[in-house]
Amino acid sequence: MGNRLLFARFLALGWVLGVALAQAQTAASPSTEPALAADLRESVQHVPVRVKDLYGREESRDIPVTVFRPQGAGPFPLVIFNHGRAVSAKRAQQGRQRYEHIARYLVHKGFVVMVPTRVGYGETYGDFDPESSGNCNAMRVEPMAQAASDQVLATWAWARSQSGVDASRWLVMGQSVGGLTAVATVARQPEGLLGGINWSGGTGGDPDQRTGNPCGPQVIQALWRRQSAPERAPMLWLYWENDRYWGAEHPRRWFQAWREGGAPAEFQQFAPAGSDGHSGATADMDHWVPRVDAFLAQLGFKQPGLPALPPAQPTGAVTDLERVPVSESTRANFYQKFLASPLPRAFAISPSGAVGWATGDWAVGRALGFCQARRGEVCKLYAVDNALVWAP
Numbered sequence: 001m002g003n004r005l006l007f008a009r010f011l012a013l014g015w016v017l018g019v020a021l022a023q024a025q026t027a028a029s030p031s032t033e034p035a036l037a038a039d040l041r042e043s044v045q046h047v048p049v050r051v052k053d054l055y056g057r058e059e060s061r062d063i064p065v066t067v068f069r070p071q072g073a074g075p076f077p078l079v080i081f082n083h084g085r086a087v088s089a090k091r092a093q094q095g096r097q098r099y100e101h102i103a104r105y106l107v108h109k110g111f112v113v114m115v116p117t118r119v120g121y122g123e124t125y126g127d128f129d130p131e132s133s134g135n136c137n138a139m140r141v142e143p144m145a146q147a148a149s150d151q152v153l154a155t156w157a158w159a160r161s162q163s164g165v166d167a168s169r170w171l172v173m174g175q176s177v178g179g180l181t182a183v184a185t186v187a188r189q190p191e192g193l194l195g196g197i198n199w200s201g202g203t204g205g206d207p208d209q210r211t212g213n214p215c216g217p218q219v220i221q222a223l224w225r226r227q228s229a230p231e232r233a234p235m236l237w238l239y240w241e242n243d244r245y246w247g248a249e250h251p252r253r254w255f256q257a258w259r260e261g262g263a264p265a266e267f268q269q270f271a272p273a274g275s276d277g278h279s280g281a282t283a284d285m286d287h288w289v290p291r292v293d294a295f296l297a298q299l300g301f302k303q304p305g306l307p308a309l310p311p312a313q314p315t316g317a318v319t320d321l322e323r324v325p326v327s328e329s330t331r332a333n334f335y336q337k338f339l340a341s342p343l344p345r346a347f348a349i350s351p352s353g354a355v356g357w358a359t360g361d362w363a364v365g366r367a368l369g370f371c372q373a374r375r376g377e378v379c380k381l382y383a384v385d386n387a388l389v390w391a392p
Helices: 017-024 088-093 100-108 141-159 177-187 217-227 249-260 277-283 285-298 328-340 363-375
Strands: 043-052 058-068 076-082 112-116 165-175 193-199 235-240 265-270 345-349 355-359 380-384
Touching (some): 076 100, 100 277, 141 217, 177 193, 177 217, 177 235, 249 265, 277 285
Parallel strands (some): 193 235, 235 265
Antiparallel strands (some): 058 112
């Protein structure tokens, strides 16, 4: 279950000081859904799916799929990225999923990224929940994993009809229940699937009421042992030691079960990250990006995931407030706070004067993302660390 820390509207939430400051002190933090990211060619499409719940009820729905594309005609290989599942008290708040920071990384690596908001979340939240897994003491994980992966395959089938998308070369990824969805999809061996990445995958967790002690961990273990086989596409599994949903030991047992079935896979458990490592996919990018880079390079995808930094300008200082091409109030409210923040840090500006800045984890990518979130404009970096990189 889990993953409410990752609602699309709160992707900036984090635990280290830098990430928290980046969210709180960004000029692009709208109270409603952010503008579509022009630099990522973001769009929202609707895809028909048909799914069945664990009680046998079957329904058809149109689900929103957030699409991010690189610049150019393509065709580009595809990533389908899958979201998690909030605890029941917060699921109604779980809107359209974006994972914009991760999408930004993947788009820069040359992928079209599709993020389906599955049935039972966002605009389809209501009386049909195909991802319910039943009572905590009698978990049924396979039907919900099947329902989630059915929607991945429906998204992939739709992607095959889209221009600029090479759906014959694709990867499946996801966080929390989305990670479980990625494993379930790999187990089905769809055509053209090159690999999968599982961030903090699982289900049945409750970080407050059952910290580190999810419902039915042995059910997941048995399922993944049964679904594994040597011919499966290679996977990378990423977890954090202080995951409040699963704890440290359950993920290791789940991975061992997958490996016992013979499936090719790699496992990385990172050191504790803040108060809850379950959010590491979006709040600990500096640590996982090199690991994912290496995995994707093995599959032939070696393009950098961070935009090239502009060269430092030979004249002018990053501390020269009068030089910053924004309003006086923006300088006072945002740029001076940026200057007072610790390294690493980055500050970005849009053509109309919207700004975004970040300090700490994945600062450059977050600053660009925060900047575009308010108006959807393509932003440029103004300063990185202590270097002025703005070229008028």
